Amino acid sequence: MKKILIGVFLILSFMNNKIIAANNLNYFEKTKEVRTISHLSHQHITANMINDKGGSSLQNINILRIQEEDQVEIAVWSYFTDFGSLLLKNVIDLAKDFEAKNPGYEVLAGVNADYFFYPPNLVNANLIFGSKLIKPYNHIKYLSVLMDKDGEFLKTIKQLKLADSYSLYLYDEITGALLYKEAIIDFNKPANREGTYLYTPSFQGLSSKHFVGHVLMQSSLENANFYSGKIIKESTTSLSNQQLGVYSTNMELNTLLTKNPLFKIQKDTSDFEEGDQMVGVDSHVLRAGELVDFSVIGGQDVNHNESRHPRTALGFDINNKPVLITVDGRQAGFSNGVDLRELALIMKENNLYNGFNLDGGGSTQMIIKEDGVFKMINRPSESPYRAVGNAIFFIKPKVKEEVVVTKDENIININAGENTTIFHNGKLVGNEFTIDEEVNNVIAVIKDNFAIFNKVIDKIKLPPVYNYPSFDRIDLKRDNNKWIVDVYYSDDDLMVDGMRITHLISGDKKVALLKTKGHRQAIFEDLEINDGDEFIISYDLSNFEKKEYSFVFEEKIVKKTGCFAGITANPLFLTSISILLGSSVLVILRKRKKIN
Numbered sequence: 013m014k015k016i017l018i019g020v021f022l023i024l025s026f027m028n029n030k031i032i033a034a035n036n037l038n039y040f041e042k043t044k045e046v047r048t049i050s051h052l053s054h055q056h057i058t059a060n061m062i063n064d065k066g067g068s069s070l071q072n073i074n075i076l077r078i079q080e081e082d083q084v085e086i087a088v089w090s091y092f093t094d095f096g097s098l099l100l101k102n103v104i105d106l107a108k109d110f111e112a113k114n115p116g117y118e119v120l121a122g123v124n125a126d127y128f129f130y131p132p133n134l135v136n137a138n139l140i141f142g143s144k145l146i147k148p149y150n151h152i153k154y155l156s157v158l159m160d161k162d163g164e165f166l167k168t169i170k171q172l173k174l175a176d177s178y179s180l181y182l183y184d185e186i187t188g189a190l191l192y193k194e195a196i197i198d199f200n201k202p203a204n205r206e207g208t209y210l211y212t213p214s215f216q217g218l219s220s221k222h223f224v225g226h227v228l229m230q231s232s233l234e235n236a237n238f239y240s241g242k243i244i245k246e247s248t249t250s251l252s253n254q255q256l257g258v259y260s261t262n263m264e265l266n267t268l269l270t271k272n273p274l275f276k277i278q279k280d281t282s283d284f285e286e287g288d289q290m291v292g293v294d295s296h297v298l299r300a301g302e303l304v305d306f307s308v309i310g311g312q313d314v315n316h317n318e319s320r321h322p323r324t325a326l327g328f329d330i331n332n333k334p335v336l337i338t339v340d341g342r343q344a345g346f347s348n349g350v351d352l353r354e355l356a357l358i359m360k361e362n363n364l365y366n367g368f369n370l371d372g373g374g375s376t377q378m379i380i381k382e383d384g385v386f387k388m389i390n391r392p393s394e395s396p397y398r399a400v401g402n403a404i405f406f407i408k409p410k411v412k413e414e415v416v417v418t419k420d421e422n423i424i425n426i427n428a429g430e431n432t433t434i435f436h437n438g439k440l441v442g443n444e445f446t447i448d449e450e451v452n453n454v455i456a457v458i459k460d461n462f463a464i465f466n467k468v469i470d471k472i473k474l475p476p477v478y479n480y481p482s483f484d485r486i487d488l489k490r491d492n493n494k495w496i497v498d499v500y501y502s503d504d505d506l507m508v509d510g511m512r513i514t515h516l517i518s519g520d521k522k523v524a525l526l527k528t529k530g531h532r533q534a535i536f537e538d539l540e541i542n543d544g545d546e547f548i549i550s551y552d553l554s555n556f557e558k559k560e561y562s563f564v565f566e567e568k569i570v571k572k573t574g575c576f577a578g579i580t581a582n583p584l585f586l587t588s589i590s591i592l593l594g595s596s597v598l599v600i601l602r603k604r605k606k607i608n
Contacts, residue, residue: 037303037353038062039361050120050381051080052406054389055362061354069320071354072347074378074390075362076121076336076406077329078163083408086163086334087117087141088125088289090134090402096230096241096254098134098146100399103377104386107405114141116188116462121380122405123324123336125370126292134401136292137172142183143286144229145278148172148236152506152529153311154294155554157326157368161287163334163406165366168296170554171506173477174236175280179452180208180258182265182438183274185242189456190286190466191273191438194265203259210277211257218250222259223269240276243269268438286454286468291370291404293326297356298367301330307523308510309352311369314525320349322376322393326404327364335364336404338378342393374398415457415465422447424455424469432459478555479505484530486563488541495536497522499549503530510552517545524549541565 040060047054057073078084089110091101101109107119126134137156138147150156150171158166178199182191197207203220211218224247229240239256251257256277260266284290295311297304306317322341328334337359341349350358352369359367374394379386388397416427425444426434434441435456447453447469457465481503488497497513511524513534520539524532542565549561 036062036066037064037357039354039357048079051078051083051408052121052380053077053079054121054380056389059358061348061350061357063320063351063354069348069350070346071350071358072340072391073358074338076123076378076380078333078406081162081333083412084120084163084406085117085161085409085412086159086289087114087119087405087407088138088291088402089141089405090138090146092229096227098229098231098401100401102397102399103379103403104388104397106400106403107379107381107386110141110405110407116410118408119381119386120406120408121336121378122403123326123338123370123379124375124377124400125324125326125402125404126400134292137169137290138292138402139284139288139290140402141289142240142276143284143288144238144240144276145236145281146229146231146238147233148174148279148281149233150292150506153526154292155296155509156290156292158284158288158290159334161289164332165328165334166284166288167556168509168554169283169290170509172281172283173505177280178210178237178277179280180210180265181276181278182243182268183276184456184463185272185274187456187458187461187463188466189435189458189463190454190468191268191435191456192265193452193454193468193470194260194262195452196277206261208258208260208262208265211251211259213251213253213255215257216250218257218259219248220259221246221248222257223247223266224251225256225258225275227254227256236279238276238278240274242274243272245272246270264437286466291326291402293368293370295352295369296366297325297352297369298327298359298364301360301365303353303356303360305523306351306353307525310510310526311352317352320351320354321372322347322349322374323352323355323372324370324376324378325355325359325367326370327359327367329363330365332365334406335359335362336378336406337362337367338376338390340376340391340393341372343391346391370404371400375400409462409464411459411462411464413459413464417455417467419469422449424453426455426457428457428465429459432457432464434458478507478553480553481508481551483549483561488565493538495539495541497524497534497536497547498527499524499532499534501530501532507553507555508532508551509554512550514548514550515539515541515545516548 042058045056055075059071061069061071091099091109093099103124134147136150136154139145156169178196180194194208196210199210200215223243224245225241225243227239227241231238295309306314309317323339325337339350340347375398377392378390380389413429418425453469455467481501483501485500511532514521522534524534527533545565
């Protein structure tokens with residue numbers, strides 16, 4: 013009884029200290045300057061921050077918001093060399109490159125974006141401007157944020173659901189209008205067969221008449237390649253480096269290819285639509301207006317979460333509008349930098365509802381265009397400015413107008429205002445037209461020689477198919493005054509976004525931290541666990557579903573021979589057996605139920 017009371021006292025003391033520490037977290041503004049520039053609102057704030065440990069620090073904060081929604085869109089952008097490979101650039105150079113390659117748009121402001129760069133590619137999945145899927149995979153620790161072209165938050169994505177198939181997209185070079193979407197049957201197969209095929213320079217003997225594309229952007233990853241460029245000619249000879257060949261028996265497609273359009277080729281997925289963009293992030297630090305514990309935040313590691321660094325963040329207000337934030341750091345007397353709970357508090361105090369930590373440290377940069385010149389408005393901790401993998405920009409299109417599409421069976425109606433022209437699969441149509449639902453349908457709306465709207469209606473719109481995780485083994489072992497719970501599970505699609513384990517009798521709940529893929533661990537301290545105690549594993553999935561799984565602890569006496577009496581090893585119930593060395597206790601964890 014005495015041991016139990018001591019354990020309870022220790023738990024209560026720990027909880028009390030945790031509450032006191034959490035109450036220390038605070039934000040005090042010293043100065044705030046607000047200005048409107050180029051359809052945006054820019055706030056420069058100096059503030060004193062108190063972290064959970066009670067430590068005070070000075071912070072310099074910059075916040076960008078969209079002031080005129082009807083004038084501004086968003087763009088995620090990376091720099092590609094003339095040879096088609098991704099290259100790091102600072103945010104100012106990325107902005108200049110975006111304007112040079114997208115002449116219908118002006119960059120108003122922006123920040124560095126994806127959670128750092130690991131050669132030869134970005135760490136996380138990125139869908140840049142033009143819905144170009146330059147990388148479909150996230151690092152196991154991180155996630156990506158999907159937005160529409162206006163920057164509104166659509167969802168977080170732990171792992172894209174990719175099909176095995178690829179598609180070819182054609183765009184008008186002058187207007188940017190989407191002209192066509194065609195399924196690619198296969199790569200590097202002999203021509204003169206039905207359908208559309210793609211060829212790379214490694215294919216020898218391409219003598220059939222085909223169209224040649226010059227590649228301007230490319231990324232080659234295991235089971236997921238991406239290409240973007242321009243169709244330049246027809247040919248019957250083999251391909252050179254930085255070229256692709258397109259052979260097709262589709263005459264409608266071939267007619268469009270003769271006009272030398274722009275193209276992209278990427279894997280199919282139902283997770284996003286034409287016009288959407290996606291950027292990799294470290295962690296979701298502000299969730300529906302609430303701060304979360306460091307251990308729940310996830311991302312790189314707890315130490316990184318708790319340390320003060322320069323930070324860049326992407327936030328969304330209660331109306332789901334995007335907001336860009338930087339906090340400078342590593343500069344004593346000017347700005348110290350913040351931990352991730354301090355960053356979340358800054359966002360919450362400035363009326364944001366959801367917030368994500370981007371790359372920070374020496375990468376933290378915020379720019380604004382003033383009088384036609386890009387200026388760095390924060391104070392980066394590195395000089396010269398660090399080159400980064402990509403950036404998020406607020407951009408102003410040449411023309412911006414609302415387009416409303418309605419569909420009644422196979423009849424499409426477009427409401428796009430005056431002086432607009434509408435194209436269906438590259439052909440001029442009126443405001444109302446019929447589509448063939450057995451093929452892909454693309455719609456483009458053009459005004460003043462500029463595409464204000466591109467949309468794809470796929471011939472088959474399959475709902476996403478989820479490969480849900482399953483539990484393989486649960487180990488529970490004692491280490492002095494600690495109980496360590498190791499959860500092993502299969503999660504091929506990396507759907508598990510967070511996990512907590514609750515001891516039902518005491519109500520004690522611990523976060524199960526990610527150790528390796530398919531392995532999480534939770535540690536209970538000063539907790540008495542007895543035979544028959546039940547635990548609940550609560551886990552969050554990347555598709556926003558929440559699930560629970562229950563298991564029971566059973567304690568048996570082990571004979572000196574190492575055998576045990578009275579236990580039948582039923583594979584339906586026996587999940588894990590761990591013999592504790594130096595003890596006569598056998599731990600048996602028995603699956604009880606799966607709760608949906």
